[in-house]
Structures are given as structure tokens and as C-alpha cells.
Amino acid sequence: MTSGCNKLDVYDWLSDMDLPANYKPFNIVEVRFKGSRKDFYINTDNLYLEMGEMVVVEPSTGGYDVGHVSLTGELVRLQLKKNNVKPETVAKKIYRKPTEVDVQKYNAAKELEWETMHRARKLALDLGLSMKISDVDYQGDKTKATFYYTAEGRVDFRELIKRMAEAFRIRIEMRQIGMRQEASRLGGLGSCGRELCCSTWLTDFKTVSTAAARYQNLSLNTLKLAGQCGKLKCCLNYELDSYMDALKDIPSNVDRLDTEAGTAFLQKTDIFKKIMWYSYPGAESWIPLEVYKVREYAEMNKEGRKSQDLTVHQQPVEEIEKPISYDYENVVGQDSLTRLDDKNKKRRKKKPKGKKETNTSGNKIVSLKKVETNEKKIVTSEEENTNGNKPKKRFNRNKNRNKNKTPNNNKGDS
Structure with a gap:
């Protein structure tokens, strides 16, 4: 609760400072509830409370509620002044610190x-009501629930309240909020990557028009200009005053300039650099002109004279040389997976030729020369086969031997 990332969080910069001995602490405490809802309560029993601590407080409609302390001490007095609340008007009290049952x-x-929110949405759809229930906030004693909804107009939800009271057996309160208040309660991340301004620090929602985008030379794309609430982003007003001051130095009605080379049309205006970009019809490049030159040429056109060719002001495009970097380079992913295999091959020692070697068991290893001679013999025999000098087959020799022998039948006759 005190990490600094809460909705509408306030940093207590007086917490580490020692107060005077005779100082009486301020007895009003700021308590935070679900969403960005906050309220002020009187610490009648002078309980010692710290930021983030749970307390049981007095609600506006009977029973009790449970919240977290968001601010104590003198900073609460500043918050009362900021919200235009007088200390005398604060009437609700802090009952006690919560027990385990609470x-x-x-x-x-x-x-x-x-679960209650989804069941309430289904009941609203069954009745055909054009409303969207966006959030439900239960009271700490579980006797009452506040339903926050958005709608374009007034909605007759009397029948809906009856059905919800029968279904949930609690007291029902319906509260209509705007689209921006809905985004503030639910929170989220904007297109800038940060948490929504309305859910962290922005409380004053001012109207935003498309003129703010035109003054800042932004493209009128509704998808980019709209926020999570569906309305124009509040941040369009943040730099609007700076743009309005800078636009005072930019001449108006200079969308076209008559020159000796033809009519040049305005393409772009760099407001803060005070440079206006022109181009001729069919030309591929734009010509930058400073504001005082544009005024000078515009005065010449009013007098009926044509200005000089704007290409005189066009700067030649310089080739940008790539700087040679001698520093560290990221080579992740550039190495081959088989880089270690080549190193292992190089490390293998070649065995000397003609020497006999013995292994660990004492057996002799055949020398490399003998292996080479055997390979040569095999090669020569293969060459002879290819040349037609085939060796005599073994079955031919056996056949000749059988011819010299007499068969067994002739032995008996003799």
C-alpha cells in the first residue's frame, strides 16, 4: 500500500522528521478504499496509525466499512485544502483497528x-437496459454493494434494483460515472507504456478537442488519439500551451509561394525549429525555409513579384560515413555450432610413418607402411581386372582335376 505505485498515491515526506515536543498531531486521517475512492475520518480515540494499516470506519449509510490509511499528520491538512474541504465539516469517525473476524x-x-458484477450484467441484459456495469464495491461488513455503471443517457433501473436485491440479499446502490471515471477506477497501461494518468495522479478531467491535435501537427487518426476510455487522450493538452506560444512566430496564409521556377506548396511546418518545408509539383525533395525567409517571399508575392527559385536554399545531401568502431561488438548468434569440431581435428597428432607402436595392453600395432603396401596390392589387382587379365577361377582348376580321375563305376569293370 505504500510502495508508491498506488492510485493517487501521496508521499509522506514528513514521516522521517521529528515534530516539536508540545505539538498536537492532526486528528483527521485520509483513508483509501477500492479504486481511487478516498475519504477523511476523525481519529477520535487518538489511535497510533501508520500508512497502509487497515482501519474500521463509519460509512454514510449504517454498518461499518474497512479501508487502508493513506495519509496522516499535517499532509492531511494540505489534502483538505486541495479538495476544498473544511476540517469542521468532517464528521465520520474511525471506530477501531480491525479484528481477525473483520x-x-x-x-x-x-x-x-x-461474480456479483457478472450476475448483475446478465440481469441488466435480460431487462434490455442500455447500460454497462463496470465495477462493484462491497462494503466491509458485507451488507451493502455499490454498482458503478456507464450509460449514454438516463436509465430506469428500478426493476433491476429489485431483482438484484432478491438475488444478492444486500442493500444496493447504483452510481453512474463517466467514461474517464471508469478508466480511472479500472486502471491500465497507455500507449506510452506507463500507467494511465487518470488512475495515478490526474483528478481534474478537462475537455479535449481535435483542435489540440491540429495545433500540434498530429494526424487525425481516432485510433491513435483515443485513450482507453474511448475519448481523446488527456495528454493532448499537456503541451498545447507551448505549441500555442510557438505558433505566434509562424506566419499564416503561406500555403503557396510564387517563385521564378513555379508555385511551391507548403508540406510541413517544424514549429519549435521554426522551419517550413516547401516543394514543387512533381519534385521528390522538400526545400527547408526559415520563417523570416517565408515572410520575405510572402511580402514579395503580395506586391506582385515572384521570389527566386527555392532550390537555392536546398542543402546538398551529404553522405554519412560510417564510423569505424574498435570497441566491443556483440557476436552472439554469429558463432557456428561446429566450431569446436575443427579445433579437435587440428589437435589430433599425426602418427610417424614406419614405426611400430604398442597399445596399453602390449599388443603390436601394424605399421602404416604395411597398410599402404596392402592398399597398393589391392589397387593393382583391381587394375588388372579392369584391363582383362582376370585370374583363373577356382572351379576351372577343380574341373581339370576331375577329368584326370576315372569314375567309380569303371573300377568295378576293371
Whole structure:
């Protein structure tokens, strides 16, 4: 609760400072509830409270509620002044610190919020109501729930309240909010990558028009200019005043300039650099002109004279030489997976020719010369086969031997 990332978080920069001995601490405490809802309560019993601590407070409609302390001490006085609240008007009190039973009931109530919201949406659809229930906030004692919804107009939800009271057996409160308030309660991330301004620090929602985008030379793309709420982004107004001051030095009605080479048309205006870019019809390049030159040429056109060719102001394109970097280079992914295999091959020692070697068991290893001679013999025999000098087959020799022998039948006759 005090990490600095909460909605509408306030940093207590007085927490590390020692207060005077006779100082009476401010007895009003700021308490934070679900979403960005905050309220002020009187610490009647002078309880010692720290930021992020749970307290049981007095709600506006009976029972009790549970919240977290978001600010104490003198900074609460500044928050009251900021919200135009007088300390005398604060009437609700802090009852006590929560017991274990209070914490269990509070956690059980918070677990029911998601299911209750979806059931309420289904009841609204069955009745055909044009409304969107965006959030549900249960009271700490689990006797009341506040339903936040958005709608384009007024909605008659009397029948819906009856059905929800029968289904949930609690007291029902319906509260209509705007699109921006809905985004503030739900939170989220913007296109800039940071958390939404409306859910972190922005509380004053000012109107934003498309004129703010035109003054800043932004493309009128509704998908890019709209925020999570569906309205124009609030950040379009952040730099609008700076652009309005800079536009005072930019001449108006200079969309075209009559020159000796033809009519040049305005393509782009760099407001803060005070440079205006022109181009001729059919030309591929733009010509930058400073503001005082544009004024000078515009005055010449009003007098009926044509200005000189704008290509005189065009700067030649210089080839950018790539700097030679001698520093560290990232070579991740450039190495081959088989780079270690080549190194292992190089490390293998060649065996000397003609020498006999013995292995660890004492057996002799055939020398390389003998292997080479055997290979040569095999090669020569293969060459002879190819040349036609085939060796005599073994079955031919056996055949000649059989011719010299007499058969067994002739032995008996003799």
C-alpha cells in the first residue's frame, strides 16, 4: 500500500522528521478504499496509525466499512485544502483497528465482487437496459454493494434494483460515472507504456478537442488519439500551451509561394525549429525555409513579384560515413555450432610413418607402411581386372582335376 505505485498515491515526506515536543498531531486521517475512492475520518480515540494499516470506519449509510490509511499528520491538512474541504465539516469517525473476524469478512466480501458484477450484467441484459456495469464495491461488513455503471443517457433501473436485491440479499446502490471515471477506477497501461494518468495522479478531467491535435501537427487518426476510455487522450493538452506560444512566430496564409521556377506548396511546418518545408509539383525533395525567409517571399508575392527559385536554399545531401568502431561488438548468434569440431581435428597428432607402436595392453600395432603396401596390392589387382587379365577361377582348376580321375563305376569293370 505504500510502495508508491498506488492510485493517487501521496508521499509522506514528513514521516522521517521529528515534530516539536508540545505539538498536537492532526486528528483527521485520509483513508483509501477500492479504486481511487478516498475519504477523511476523525481519529477520535487518538489511535497510533501508520500508512497502509487497515482501519474500521463509519460509512454514510449504517454498518461499518474497512479501508487502508493513506495519509496522516499535517499532509492531511494540505489534502483538505486541495479538495476544498473544511476540517469542521468532517464528521465520520474511525471506530477501531480491525479484528481477525473483520478481516475475514472483508476478504470474503471482496471475493464476491467479480461474480456479483457478472450476475448483475446478465440481469441488466435480460431487462434490455442500455447500460454497462463496470465495477462493484462491497462494503466491509458485507451488507451493502455499490454498482458503478456507464450509460449514454438516463436509465430506469428500478426493476433491476429489485431483482438484484432478491438475488444478492444486500442493500444496493447504483452510481453512474463517466467514461474517464471508469478508466480511472479500472486502471491500465497507455500507449506510452506507463500507467494511465487518470488512475495515478490526474483528478481534474478537462475537455479535449481535435483542435489540440491540429495545433500540434498530429494526424487525425481516432485510433491513435483515443485513450482507453474511448475519448481523446488527456495528454493532448499537456503541451498545447507551448505549441500555442510557438505558433505566434509562424506566419499564416503561406500555403503557396510564387517563385521564378513555379508555385511551391507548403508540406510541413517544424514549429519549435521554426522551419517550413516547401516543394514543387512533381519534385521528390522538400526545400527547408526559415520563417523570416517565408515572410520575405510572402511580402514579395503580395506586391506582385515572384521570389527566386527555392532550390537555392536546398542543402546538398551529404553522405554519412560510417564510423569505424574498435570497441566491443556483440557476436552472439554469429558463432557456428561446429566450431569446436575443427579445433579437435587440428589437435589430433599425426602418427610417424614406419614405426611400430604398442597399445596399453602390449599388443603390436601394424605399421602404416604395411597398410599402404596392402592398399597398393589391392589397387593393382583391381587394375588388372579392369584391363582383362582376370585370374583363373577356382572351379576351372577343380574341373581339370576331375577329368584326370576315372569314375567309380569303371573300377568295378576293371
